[in-house]
Amino acid sequence: MVSVCFYFQVHQPYRMKRYSIFDIGKHTNYFDDDKNREILNKVSRKCYLPANDLILDLIHKTDGKFKVSYSLTGVVLDQFEEYNPKVLESFQRLVDTGCVELLEETYYHSLAKLYSEKEFREQVRLHKKKMKDLFGYKPRVFRNTELVYNNRIAYLAEKMGYEGIIAEGADHILGWRSPNFLYKAKMAENMKLLLKNYRLSDDIAFRFSEKGWEGWPLTADKFATWINAVNGNGNIINLFMDYETFGEHQWEDTGIFNFMRHLPDEILKNPDNDFKTPSEVIDSYEPVDEVDMRDIVSWADVERDLSAWLSNSMQTTSISKLYELEDKVKKSRDKNLLADWRKLQTTDHFYYMCTKWFNDGDVHKYFNAYDRPHDSFIAFTNVLTDLKMRLNKAPIYC
Amino acid sequence: MFGWEFPPFNSGGLGVACQGLTRGLARQGTEILFVLPKIYGTLEGDYMQILSAEKYDKENKEKKRIRFKIVDSILKPYLTSPAYIRERSRIDQSTHKIQIPDASEDLYGSDLFSEIKRYSIHAKNIALLEDFDIIHCHDWLTFPAGITAKKIAELRGLNTPLITHIHATEFDRTAGHPNQYIYDIEREGMHLADYVITVSEYTKNIIIKHYGIDPEKIYIVHNAIDFEESRISEQFKIKDHHKIVLFLGRMTIQKGPDHFLRIAKRISEIDDSVRFVMVGSGDMSNQIIEESANLGIGDKVLFSDFLNGEDVDRAYRMADVYVMSSISEPFGITPLEAMKNSTPVVISKQSGVSEILKNCLIVDFWDVDLMTTKILSILHNPEFRNHLSEEGLKEVKLLNWDRSANKCVELYKKVLMRC
Structure with missing residues (x-):
């Protein structure tokens, strides 16, 4: 028996303006509303709407045998509500089928866990409330931002009531073990750990349109044979990827939608295969082993560590100076201040400042809202200066 | 006068200094023909740019006394040779107006140094057609042009004095690690000049020490600023x-x-x-x-x-x-x-x-x-x-430019009496 478990990440940050030295003290419109609306609408047109239609269609066609899960950040949901409510409605329709699971995460797609566990818990709670408000849904499985994971995070998530957690199936952690089984997290009582099969996931997410790749062109039946090959030495295949893979990272003309349209049928041709959501995986299988991850692992770049966001001093300075303000921001009881401070925690801001221009750097460059990493650092520092000035003027409640 | 940048198309202090000095000189009644490399557009476009450069002072008297001559070039004072090549390809891509032919077509140089040469070839034409009493060059990129102009004047039977004006030396720009080629151009320009103007005592000492220039022919004209009441009342x-x-x-x-x-x-x-x-x-x-x-x-x-x-x-x-x-x-x-x-x-x-x-x-x-x-x-x-x-x-x-222009005119008079 092999269960294919899809999880798609849906996220868009609030990108900053090029906030200059002359803007400091003048206005607090840190975020580029026009650009954010434009990008959200573009990605909705190219990816979210057509992909949601396709998934809904596949669920109906397979009589609910096809199942997927999503993790939607609070900030992308806010932007759907503000800029394009149709997208939100289409996600709601998907959830209503009962074949779609939603995962919990930090509302602001942040690395709060690394800097403030208090803030981390608050953001998870905010996300939980958002899931309830928009979808009437209570997630059982937790995924931390960028799949940043270690034992401690599993422990915290378990204490907050989650039964499962998602992480990268990084080779240097797994060693000889396979990501194609359910594991238990070390330190936690009974926290189940689902590990991403990064080879098969990246075949779709990154290599799909790569003509130099031996697997190109990737067809649904070819991919199904790779899935079938796991039969007998694994029981889950976790395909975790950005939802924007469909239509945005891999453009429509690469055939990505067509691939997906045929994939469920091809996989279901083998009666030993099925689709499961993370919760169903937890309910169906027993952990085969305990995985000990002391060091932080993430799903980014070849290093699978924090270096995409925290490798140079521009990044570390910006983020640590930001979290230094937590106490003051919260004591000000100023909702706008708090919201701005939290929007600045979104990992994308630090990703833009990344200077490792090697293999992964190309990807960084593609996703960078600024010309240079240094420009985004400059804008961030200016915004932070303004934010601190607002804080100094704000009353302090204890 | 040979310059290489002028406001508003300047990237640093040199353009500002040239503007200040020429303004001051114009007020003293000096007639200036200012030769300038240009950066963008076709010739018509440049007339617009010239006009906007001229617009800096609305007094007709001054306007008449300064004329600009533009040479097609993308010289900038602070470009290194590789940076020049980058700049050229940037302009190639960004404006369809100007097409810069390959170096093989012999019209435009492919790097900074051949560009300087090209600038001096244009100088030859200007020197043949225009009348002038003194050649005054601003910094090293223009020195070959100035030297050429002097030679042309000699062919026309005139002994026209050459003044090279040092706003910065290669020693300043590189913190003491000069490019030999640039150093050589600077040195040749200063040695061939009848007089050298430096913008300070500090620079005078550098060119005596590093370029072996006779202190007797060095003349100091400090830079200045034309005061204008600022209109900014912004509270920060x-x-x-x-x-x-x-x-x-x-x-x-x-x-x-x-x-x-x-x-x-x-x-x-x-x-x-x-x-x-x-x-x-x-x-x-x-x-x-x-x-x-x-x-x-x-x-x-x-x-x-x-x-x-x-x-x-x-x-x-x-x-x-x-x-x-x-x-x-x-x-x-x-x-x-x-x-x-x-x-x-x-x-x-x-x-x-x-x-x-x-x-x-x-x-x-x-x-x-x-x-x-x-x-x-x-x-x-x-x-x-x-x-x-x-x-x-x-x-x-x-500390206005009239002071500096006075000094400059003093030197002009002195030179003209000699030649």
């Missing part, structure tokens, strides 16, 4: 929270942005509320930005790209102190711009401007401790600050 809210120390200049080794950062670090250790604004771009930009974060003052140093026009004045006005940390500054006009905006200045002793300024603090660029002390003495002492601000403003009003 950031000043309610922070004292601001300003760096403004190209981010290159000559301007000492790294020294400025070290000073910023030291000041931050003493007064955590001070913020440092660094305005300008250059080949050290990224390095300096990263270094500010490395030093742990990433949240205290605020950067801005190169600013234009009124924004420059706004930056000065936002600041409580302007620091010129240059490691070698032939003159250094920015302290005058700061004083014009009532901003006190602390300047490097390794500069020409420090020879003439009174109401400012002068420190060796490398003396981080003393720089720190002086800057803090201004920040923490409002009376001292106001004194420097008020007296500086008075002083700068007197």
Whole structure:
């Protein structure tokens, strides 16, 4: 028996303006509303709407045998509500089928866990409330931002009531073990750990349109044979990827939608295969082993560590100076201040400042809202200066 | 006069100095033909640009006395040869108006050095067709053109004096590691010249020491500033929270942005509320930005790209102190711009401007401790600050270009009598 478990990440940050030295003290419109609306609408047109239609269609066609899960950040949901409510409605329709699971995460797609566990818990709670408000849904499985994971995070998530957690199936952690089984997290009582099969996931997410790749062109039946090959030495295949893979990272003309349209049928041709959501995986299988991850692992770049966001001093300075303000921001009881401070925690801001221009750097460059990493650092520092000035003027409640 | 940049299409102080000097000279009744490399567009487009350059002064008298001659070229004073090639391809891509043929077509050079040559070939045509009494060249890129013009004049039977005006030497720009080729052009230009003008005593000493120029033929004409009452009355809210120390200049080794950062670090250790604004771009930009974060003052140093026009004045006005940390500054006009905006200045002793300024603090660029002390003495002492601000403003009003132009005319007269 092999269960294919899809999880798609849906996220868009609030990108900053090029906030200059002359803007400091003048206005607090840190975020580029026009650009954010434009990008959200573009990605909705190219990816979210057509992909949601396709998934809904596949669920109906397979009589609910096809199942997927999503993790939607609070900030992308806010932007759907503000800029394009149709997208939100289409996600709601998907959830209503009962074949779609939603995962919990930090509302602001942040690395709060690394800097403030208090803030981390608050953001998870905010996300939980958002899931309830928009979808009437209570997630059982937790995924931390960028799949940043270690034992401690599993422990915290378990204490907050989650039964499962998602992480990268990084080779240097797994060693000889396979990501194609359910594991238990070390330190936690009974926290189940689902590990991403990064080879098969990246075949779709990154290599799909790569003509130099031996697997190109990737067809649904070819991919199904790779899935079938796991039969007998694994029981889950976790395909975790950005939802924007469909239509945005891999453009429509690469055939990505067509691939997906045929994939469920091809996989279901083998009666030993099925689709499961993370919760169903937890309910169906027993952990085969305990995985000990002391060091932080993430799903980014070849290093699978924090270096995409925290490798140079521009990044570390910006983020640590930001979290230094937590106490003051919260004591000000100023909702706008708090919201701005939290929007600045979104990992994308630090990703833009990344200077490792090697293999992964190309990807960084593609996703960078600024010309240079240094420009985004400059804008961030200016915004932070303004934010601190607002804080100094704000009353302090204890 | 051979120049290579002129406001508003200037990337640094040279264009400003040329504008100031030519304005002053025009007021003294000197007729100037200003030859200028151009950057953008076709010839028609350039007439527009010329016009906008001319528009700087509405007095007809001045307008008539300066004429511009434009040579198709993308020379910029601060380009290195590889940077020139990049710039050329950028222009190739960005404007369809101008097509720069390959070097093989022999019209345009493929790098900075052949471009200089091309500029001097154009100079030949101008020298053949125009009448002039003196050839006055501004900095090394124009020297071959000036020398050519002198030779052409000789062919026409005229002994036209050549004056090479040194605004900066290769030693200043490279912090003592000159490019031999550029050095050779500079040296040849100065040796062939009848007179050499330097913008300071400081520069005079450099060209005596490093270029072996006879002190007798060196003439000092300090730069100046034409005072205009600033129209900016903006209140900067950031000043309610922070004292601001300003760096403004190209981010290159000559301007000492790294020294400025070290000073910023030291000041931050003493007064955590001070913020440092660094305005300008250059080949050290990224390095300096990263270094500010490395030093742990990433949240205290605020950067801005190169600013234009009124924004420059706004930056000065936002600041409580302007620091010129240059490691070698032939003159250094920015302290005058700061004083014009009532901003006190602390300047490097390794500069020409420090020879003439009174109401400012002068420190060796490398003396981080003393720089720190002086800057803090201004920040923490409002009376001292106001004194420097008020007296500086008075002083700068007197340092106008008429003074410098007078000196220049004096030299012209002297040269013409000899030739």
